[in-house]
Amino acid sequence: MMLPIFNLIHHLKTEKMAEILVLDDVFDAVLLIRKILERKGHTLHTFTEEEEALAFASAQPLDLAILDIKLKKMSGIQVLEKLRQINAGIKAIMLTGYPTIETARQALELGAAAYCVKPIDKQELEEKVEQVLNG
Amino acid sequence: MPRDPIDSQAVFLAVYQEITRLVSMVHDPQSVMTLVVDRLPGLLDVDAATIRLLDRQTNQFVIGAAHGLSEEYLARKRIDSSTVMSELLKGRPMERSALPVHIDRETREEASREGIENVLSLPIMYQAEVIGLLRLLTRKKRMFSGAEVAFAMSLAEQVGIAISNSRMYQELAQQIDYLTELRDISRIVHSTLDLNEVLGSIVEKLSSVMKVQGCTIRLQNLATNQLELVAAAGLSDDYLNRSSTGREDTIFAALQGEPVAVYDAVSDPRIHDHDAIRAEGIQSLLAVPIRNKLEIIGVLRLLSRQPRTFSPAEINFVVTAAEEGGNAIQKARTYRQITLLFNQIEENERFLQTIMDSLWLQLIVLSSDRRVVMVNREFLEQNRLREEAVIGRDYYEISPWSKAAGTGCPIDHILAHGSPVALQDEIEMKGRRCWFERHLTPVVDDQGQVEFIIEAAQDITDLKLLERERLARTKLQGVLEMAGTTAHKLNSPLFAALGMAQLLQEDLASTKAADDLAMIVKNLEHIKELTREMVSATGFERRNYVGATNIVELKW
Structure with a gap:
């Protein structure tokens, strides 16, 4: 059994802390993602409005964006396209409750690293995020 | 030497009886004339005799029969001096020397060449009209006594009666022949409704009956109002194809309803194309209208290569035959039109049937x-x-x-x-x-x-089935879309609820509460599976639930 201090050291060695933007039109979903990923030590910036999210992305360096496809005014695909223009190196995970071939193809063309179908499991979300950040 | 008057009377009586007997035995005018000119010189002690008949159309005396004279003499242009001719036309006999000093040189020379010394010219009368001339000619000087002239006049009168009677007899016989021929023509032309056959029959039959060499039929084309040659017999293509017929006076007159007989077609001013007439050898012609009831529909022409005077009976026959032909022509034309219409109707019916069948x-x-x-x-x-x-x-x-x-x-x-x-x-x-x-x-x-x-x-069975299938597909699509939308709507709150429950599960120390939470998480995960099925469903099967209520089982 590993001592807690070693746990911490191991954690610091294997996991990279990241600046993560979350955008979903459902506040509870945003809150859940924040809680799950903050427990992993990441810094979460959560939004339910597209303009606010894009404005934040223009002002702050970000490592990862987790975007719902169905938003209030724009689609997650459109937001991803704008984010790419702001920060070409940003990684992205797309979340959707209604997967379609068309949105999956568009997301992958715009460089999304993962296309996940809601409701995503906590563990599945944690693994996807780690996988994308380390990929 | 002068005869004794009693002897003369006996001779005259014998001659008169002989001539009367002879002329009463023949019914042909030509035979009567030939008989008279052949027998009179011997009976009356003259050298030659001629009979000339008056052609009413040309007002000329044409030779009917002659005896004892040369062809050359007979063919001379003038018969006698105008004085003599004038007297004869008044019905008075003229006796004179053939060589009087006061007549023209040409007449005197012609008589001199023929050796004629004396001529007794007598009018041939019938019903107080001059119908011809009888001329008795001598080659020795001779004076005809008044008794001889009176006797000759009596003979001429007998000749006139005989000629007229034989003419009438011949005309009657001809009328009977024409009636027979007319019946024959009528039978032929009404035996067919073929227009070309009708036209061909008319021209062939009339040429034959009228003993002429050619016959043509020209009908008015109603569309162009022009005469068109539609049938011909006995004529060359060169003649038929000439272009000037429509303007001829004979044609024009026939189109007005009048028959026109032309004795001398080569020089008659009513004929325009004399060269073509001459080249074809035509001497005389007869043009008659072709009628259908009161309407004139064309012109029929008979063309003779011998000079010919068409008698009123002949003209009447041809007019009647042309009218009969006209009726048959119109009938055949009507039949042709009806046949054409019928064919057109049949063609239209076939066309309609083809369209219907297509x-x-x-x-x-x-x-x-x-x-x-x-x-x-x-x-x-x-x-x-x-x-x-x-x-x-x-x-x-x-x-x-x-x-x-x-x-x-x-x-x-x-x-x-x-x-x-x-x-x-x-x-x-x-x-x-x-x-x-x-x-x-x-x-x-x-x-x-x-x-x-x-x-x-x-x-429209296939269409109906397709429509039903399309409707069912639309309904299914609607159901699936509604299912997908519902699932989508459920997914976000479900995601939040499930995630939160899982986080809470990690934090809980109480075993009982953790068990309860585990049940909540398990059921939320079951809902999660259901929403995934709804999103990815492609169809469903209807299942009976309770009573009239059905539920569906999704397929993917």
Whole structure:
């Protein structure tokens, strides 16, 4: 059994802390993602409005964006396209409750690293995020 | 030497009896004339005799018979001096020396060449009209006594009577012949309705009966109002193809209804194309109108290569024959027009049938008594029927989609209201449900009565099935979209609830609360699986739930 201090050291060695933007039109979903990923030590910036999210992305360096496809005014695909223009190196995970071939193809063309179908499991979300950040 | 008067009277009586006996035995004017000129010189002690007949059309005396004279003398242009001719035309005999000093040189020279010394010219009278001349000529000087002249006048009168009687006899005989020929022509031309055969028969028969070399028929083309050559016999193509006939006076006169006889066609001013006439060897012609009732429809011409005077009886016969021909021509023309119209109607019917047969619709045409008068091929093929088994039959026996007369019958509706009907019928055919779209249209006559009904029916079963399938697919699509949308709507709150429950599960110390939470998480995960199924569903199966309520089982 590993001592807690070693746990911490191991954690610091294997996991990279990241600046993560979350955008979903459902506040509870945003809150859940924040809680799950903050427990992993990441810094979460959560939004339910597209303009606010894009404005934040223009002002702050970000490592990862987790975007719902169905938003209030724009689609997650459109937001991803704008984010790419702001920060070409940003990684992205797309979340959707209604997967379609068309949105999956568009997301992958715009460089999304993962296309996940809601409701995503906590563990599945944690693994996807780690996988994308380390990929 | 002068004869004793009593002897002379006896001789005159004998001659008179002889001539009377002879002329009463023949019925041909030519024979009468020949007989007289042959016998008179011997009986009257003269050297030559001639008979000339008056041609009323040319007002010329033409030679009828001659004895004892040369052809050259007979062919001279002038018969005698104008004084002599004038007296003769007044009905008075003229006796004179052939060589008097006061006559013209040409006449004197012609008489001198022939050796003629004395001439007794006598008018041949019939019913107080001069119809000819009898001339007795001597080559020795001789004076005719008054008794001889009176006797010769009596003979000339007998000759006139004989000629006229024989003419009448001949005309009567000819009339009988013409009646026979007319009956024959009538029988021939009415035996056929073929226009070309009618025209050909007329020209051939008339040429033969009238003993002429050529015959033509020109008919007026109603469209152009021009005369067109439609039949000819006995004439060369060169003559027939000449172009100037329409303007000829003879044709013009015939078109006004008057027959025109031309004795000397080569020089007559009423004929225009003398060169063509001469080249064809035509001497005389007769042009008569061709009538159909009162209307003149063309011109018939007879052309003779011998100089010929057409008698009134001949002209009358040709006019009558032309009229008979005209009726037959018009009948044949009408028949041809009817045949053309009939052919046109047949052609139109074939065309209509071709169009009807080219349609994929089933067509039936009904008379107002609901009998089938026409169907198209599609109808026959679809219903495996033969046309002869359909035409004339009652509509309700034939139509596969008809309802019996009475309630809801579209035929009754059309016959009652005269307005078209469109409807769709679902019927059982050969063990399967079929749908037909039917359009029934009335054909209305001038009085507004329905004369025919045209029914066009189309099997729309495939269309109907496709429509049903499309409707079902649309419904399914709607259901699936609604399921997907519902699942999508559920996913976000479910995601939040499930995630939160899982986080809470990590934080809880109490075993009982953790067990309870685990049940919540398990059920939330079950809902999660359901929403995934709803999102990815491609179809469903309807299952009975309770009573009339159905539930569906999704397929993906």
